[in-house]
Amino acid sequence: DTEVTQTPKHLVMGMTNKKSLKCEQHMGHRAMYWYKQKAKKPPELMFVYSYEKLSINESVPSRFSPECPNSSLLNLHLHALQPEDSALYLCASSQEGPYNEQFFGPGTRLTVL
Amino acid sequence: GQSLEQPSEVTAVEGAIVQINCTYQTSGFYGLSWYQQHDGGAPTFLSYNALDGLEETGRFSSFLSRSDSYGYLLLQELQMKDSASYFCAVKRIKAAGNKLTFGGGTRVLVKP
Numbered sequence: 001d002t003e004v005t006q007t008p009k010h011l012v013m014g015m016t017n018k019k020s021l022k023c024e025q026h027m028g029h030r031a032m033y034w035y036k037q038k039a040k041k042p043p044e045l046m047f048v049y050s051y052e053k054l055s056i057n058e059s060v061p062s063r064f065s066p067e068c069p070n071s072s073l074l075n076l077h078l079h080a081l082q083p084e085d086s087a088l089y090l091c092a093s094s095q096e097g098p099y100n101e102q103f104f105g106p107g108t109r110l111t112v113l
Numbered sequence: 114g115q116s117l118e119q120p121s122e123v124t125a126v127e128g129a130i131v132q133i134n135c136t137y138q139t140s141g142f143y144g145l146s147w148y149q150q151h152d153g154g155a156p157t158f159l160s161y162n163a164l165d166g167l168e169e170t171g172r173f174s175s176f177l178s179r180s181d182s183y184g185y186l187l188l189q190e191l192q193m194k195d196s197a198s199y200f201c202a203v204k205r206i207k208a209a210g211n212k213l214t215f216g217g218g219t220r221v222l223v224k225p
Contacts, residue, residue, distance in 0.1 A: 042218050099161060102158065102213065104155040
């Protein structure tokens with residue numbers, strides 16, 4: 001199984017809502033990532049989890065809260081988002097080590113009204 | 114800081130060869146990756162170079178010159194399905210969890 005799955009595919013939320021994005025992989029990868037991607041732009045790293053611990057937070061606003069319940073799951077909790085947070089949110093995973101390719105999920109298209 | 118430069122767009126016809134250049138400025142460079150992303154799709158890994166030279170994978174090849182801080186992706190025998198965005202990405206030494214920094218992307222349009 002070389003797949004990263006993400007749910008939901010699309011999400012529309014108001015600025016006062018609380019929602020969560022979910023990501024799952026069963027490749028035994030111990031590094032997992034959240035990226036944000038705006039149209040016609042590259043993915044921007046948000047968070048990195050290594051062995052279920054947060055190892056990198058790229059100065060992301062606190063309205064985004066990541067969680068790694070176990071080695072296969074990664075969540076991104078959303079609260080009080082702004083319209084400019086509308087984007088494609090990508091999850092990825094990889095083996096740990098000097099270099100290993102990242103496997104990306106299909107993403108969640110988020111619209112904040 | 115870090116920067117990666119690649120052309121924003123390239124247009125070519127089916128069967129042609131396209132070279133996408135990527136120049137980078139970064140401290141602690143470890144390796145250069147290439148990812149492909151179709152519109153509405155997820156980025157997918159194409160290749161990785163940590164050492165100088167050419168890596169070939171089917172119709173795609175990637176090259177790295179560490180001394181010139183330069184790499185390229187070569188797409189041969191272009192097919193319509195190769196129309197996509199292509200990103201170079203730098204891996205830095207001591208970057209936890211295989212952190213990657215992506216270039217701005219090159220949109221490749223293949224015409225019949």
